[in-house]
Amino acid sequence: MSTDKVTNLTIFTTDWAKVDPRSVKAYLNGKGDGRVLWWNINRWLHQHFRPKASLEKIMFCFHSRHHTLTLLSLEYRAYVQEVAKAIQSEGVVVGIRSAISSVRSNPFV
Secondary structure, eight states: OOSSSEEEEEHHHOOOOGOOOHHHHHHTTTTOOOHHHHHHHHHHHHHHOOTTHHHHHHHHHHHHHHHHHHHHHHHHHHHHEEEEEEHHHOOOHHHHHHHHHHHHHHHOO
């Protein structure tokens, strides 16, 4: 959604959720980005393994898992980019050495 000028009126009267792919409204209109599905799958799995968990606990665990996966993904991408730059600039052997030294210094990558 675009507006010519952002003012208090446009901020408070425009239905931003209609076009925000993260919103439930967009999901119900078929324009969501899968976040609702991701939440529903996680909630169902958590309730399946921990049936007595409260919704608050499920939400906390969901966000903890989501942040952990996001950070691991970002770390992995940075690692791959570092090795790719080494390969492009100095060759395959240096790239392999860079990969080995990165794994030794951070075994979780």
